[in-house]
Amino acid sequence: xxxxxxxxxxxxxxxxxxxxxxxxxxxxxxxxxxxxxxxxxxxxxxxxxxxxxxxxxxxxxxxxxxxxxxxxxxxxxxxxxxxxxxxxxxxxxxxxxxxxxxxxxxxxxxxxxxxxxxxxxxxxxxxxxxxxxxxxxxxxxxxxxxxxxxxxxxxxxxxxxxxxxxxxxxxxxxxxxxxxxxxxxxxxxxxxxxxxxxxxxxxxxxxxxxxxxxxxxxxxxxxxxxxxxxxxxxxxxxxxxxxxxxxxxxxxxxxxxxxxxxxxxxxxxxxxxxxxxxxxxxxxxxxxxxxxxxxxxxxxxxxxxxxxxxxxxxxxxxxxxxxxxxxxxxxxxxxxxxxxxxxxxxxxxxxxxxxxxxxxxxxxxxxxxxxxxxxxxxx
DNA sequence: TAGTCGTGGGC
DNA sequence: TGCCCAAGACT
Numbered sequence: 001x002x003x004x005x006x007x008x009x010x011x012x013x014x015x016x017x018x019x020x021x022x023x024x025x026x027x028x029x030x031x032x033x034x035x036x037x038x039x040x041x042x043x044x045x046x047x048x049x050x051x052x053x054x055x056x057x058x059x060x061x062x063x064x065x066x067x068x069x070x071x072x073x074x075x076x077x078x079x080x081x082x083x084x085x086x087x088x089x090x091x092x093x094x095x096x097x098x099x100x101x102x103x104x105x106x107x108x109x110x111x112x113x114x115x116x117x118x119x120x121x122x123x124x125x126x127x128x129x130x131x132x133x134x135x136x137x138x139x140x141x142x143x144x145x146x147x148x149x150x151x152x153x154x155x156x157x158x159x160x161x162x163x164x165x166x167x168x169x170x171x172x173x174x175x176x177x178x179x180x181x182x183x184x185x186x187x188x189x190x191x192x193x194x195x196x197x198x199x200x201x202x203x204x205x206x207x208x209x210x211x212x213x214x215x216x217x218x219x220x221x222x223x224x225x226x227x228x229x230x231x232x233x234x235x236x237x238x239x240x241x242x243x244x245x246x247x248x249x250x251x252x253x254x255x256x257x258x259x260x261x262x263x264x265x266x267x268x269x270x271x272x273x274x275x276x277x278x279x280x281x282x283x284x285x286x287x288x289x290x291x292x293x294x295x296x297x298x299x300x301x302x303x304x305x306x307x308x309x310x311x312x313x314x315x316x317x318x319x320x321x322x323x324x325x326x327x328x329x330x331x332x333x334x335x336x337x338x339x340x341x342x343x344x345x346x347x348x349x350x351x352x353x354x355x356x357x358x359x360x361x362x363x364x365x366x367x368x369x370x371x372x373x374x375x376x377x378x379x
Numbered sequence: 380t381a382g383t384c385g386t387g388g389g390c
Numbered sequence: 391t392g393c394c395c396a397a398g399a400c401t
Contacts, residue, residue: 060397067387067396101385104399138399158397176381203397212395213390243394273384319392321384362386383401389394 011172012181018227019169019185027168027225028191028198034221035201040065040208043072045200050124050149051082057144058105058136062159065207071100082122086113094276094359101362107276108136126150139183144199153195155186160206165189166238167210170227174239246324252294253282253329255371256307262351263371264334265358266302266344273320276345278358280329280367291328303347305337314370318363329367 039045042065044056055075059068078096079085085093090110097106112134116124124145125131131142143154162175165185175182191198209220217229228234256264265278283298285291292309299307309332316327341347350358352371360368 057397062384062396062398063386064388064396099386101387102398104384108399136399140398144397156397159395160397199397207397240394246393275384318385320386322382381401384399386396388396390392 008173012178015169015172016181020188022168022189022225024189027189027222028194030221031201031205032191032194032197035197035204038208038219039201039204043069044148048149050126050145052076053145053149054124054137055109057141057148058109059100061105061141062102063100067100071097082113082116082124085110086117086122090276091359095357098277098359099362103275103277105136107270108134111135112137124149126152128152128154147195147199151194151196153190153192155183155190156199156203157183157186158203160203160210161186163212163238164202164206164210164222167215167228167234168222168226170231170233171238174241176241246319246322248324248326250285250326251282251328252285252291252298253280253327253367254295254299254307254309254332255280255313255329255367256299256305256332256334258334258349260349262349263355264303264339264347264349265355266341266348267346268344270345274361276359277361279361279364281344282327282329285328291330295330295332299332302343303337303339304342305339306335307332308335313374314367316363316366325363327363327367329370 044053047053047056056068056072059072059075075096079088088110090107093110094103094106097103100106115134116122120130125134126146128142128146131137131146132139137145140156140158143156144158146152147154147156157179162182165171165182166175169185171178171182205220205222209216213235215234217223217226217234220226220229223229226234228237258264264281266281267278268274268276270276281299281302282295283302285294295309296307299305309330311331313329313331316329318325318327339347352375355368
């Protein structure tokens, strides 16, 4: 067997030799100079309160700056201190997080605030180990917070840094395969004298110049040093492994109304997808099963009640990270039996007017809107 | 280690 | 339209 390309280990060894020859001091100088003139102005930039920096770092996980800004500002008005967050109830916290996604971030933020109050007298910890012990904070977020709040010399490795480093060093494999080695690069590159500005600068570079698609290399302070640019491979890096098409789950959903005109909603289990949020009950349509049969079965299994299915309300297609759903939503009428939360934390009958008090996932908001539209049309 | 975990922007 | 991707953490 002959190989078209060198073995992976040989290739990575050559890569390591190559990136270690980069001129670190020069890279630091040029980046910091660029940052001084071209850095972004952001609400949390220049902030020294570790609580506020922490909130911004959590919100920014896998979420774009533009999306975060309004949430960040509302959050600090509602929960201005660690104490105020710790004392809030989880539903209030999730309502404030509603729409941001990855809801474990909101739940962990709440838990961590309580931990900080109990274990650190309400003061955000400054020791790396203690910060890493807080739920929802990994190595990148810890480095981001401690470098931004206290100028501690800790490297980061977020999506921006991975992309920038993959291009700067012409990484011959997808970043995911060599995370440990990329941490070493990030640590070697970090400016130990100005870790705060350096980390902010490299993220700004990734977010505004070294873009995922069509990077503007002509504006890049690292153009002269960049191995990807030298090889005209900036549009091919970082490498990525092709992903399989997302599976589609078909779901039957019931909007169950009682004689008082109230609607039955349930609160999802604490762990897992959309944990702690409210929803309209329903479940997966089994092969060969009709939507109506599915809904009747799911409602019996989840709530132990009998219902009548009235009419189709709306169909919703929604994409999550690892699958897609097709929601077939039907208006239903409560029949008999006392509803029990057999597969949820809690259930409740609510008026349409009260439903805004509860945090719902995005796909369910479309159902609520359809109910509002229908109520308005019948008026 | 590879899956799980949301939503919106941008093309 | 459908797909990639975003200041990742957790199991």
